[in-house]
Amino acid sequence: MPATVGETAPNLRISEWVQGLPTNIDQEKDHVVLVEVFQVNCPGCFIYAMPEAIKLYNEYQDDGFRVLGLATAFEDFDKNTLENLRMLAETGEVVGDTLQSLGGMGHLDGNKLTFxxxxxLAMDSLDSTGGEMDHDKMMAMIYPQIPDFDSRPEQFKQEIIERVRDYARSKLYSAGTFEEYSLRGTPSSILVDRKGILRDVSFGQNPGLESSIKKLVAE
Structure with a gap:
């Protein structure tokens, strides 16, 4: 079953922790947890999402607030790798589009982050897909985006299913957490309260994230 806001948040599907002590959502009870989901080859993740997560971490870590960084991969599988995540954690070095974009903006020290x-930090689990996706997984992707899918015209439904099938065929791997939380891209944030209940899942910039965290840490 896909993750659902208002219900117990599923554990992250981790292949390896590359920084910090291994943990997971069920081990963080009594903490408010923000999971910052990113890709190594994602400029926006490092232009605004990661700096915001660091700011929130510094602001609220003494109030029972935790941040976990989860690198995933749904594209560019040659760059969004465990090896490049390890390099990022150990040296701050970035690659691919992140290197090109941040370097062009003057946001790097050579080829390394300035922060x-x-x-x-952990790497999402990646399983080979063979380029196919079964019906249940397709529906798990479709319903969060089109809640009234079943009531739509048959031609529309078939077109959407074909698009998802084509997308699946273009993928070499399935990322466990990315799929279970029905994420739409990166950066994404997952917010869990002190009782382990999923409170929010968002994609891109989330102007209300800090106010949600302030409310949860005060509960």
Whole structure:
């Protein structure tokens, strides 16, 4: 079953922790947890999402607030790798589009980030897909985006299913957490309260994220 806001948040599907002590959502009870989901080859993740996560971490870490960084991959599988995540954690070095974009903006020191990520970092689990996706997984992707899918015209439904099938065929791997939380891209944020209940899942910039965190840490 896909993750659902208002219900217990599923554990992250981790292949390896590359920074910090291994942990997971069920081990973080009594903490408010923000999972910052990113790709190594994602400029926007490092232009605004990661700096915001670091700011929130520094602001609220003494209030029972935790940030976990989760690198995933749904494209560019040659760059969004465990090896490049390890390099990022150990040296701050970035690659691909991130290197090109941030370097062009003057946001790098050579080929390295100008900031250190202070919280634990892990790699999402990646399983080979063989380029196919079964019906249940397709529906798990479609329903969060089109809640009234079943009531739509048959031609529309078939077109959407074909698009998802074509997308699946273009993928070499399926990322466990990315799929279970029905994420739409990166950066994405997953917010869990002190009782382990999923409170929010968002994609891109989230102007209300800090106010949600302030409310949860005060509960």
């Amino acid at each position: 250190k990520i202070p919280f634990p």
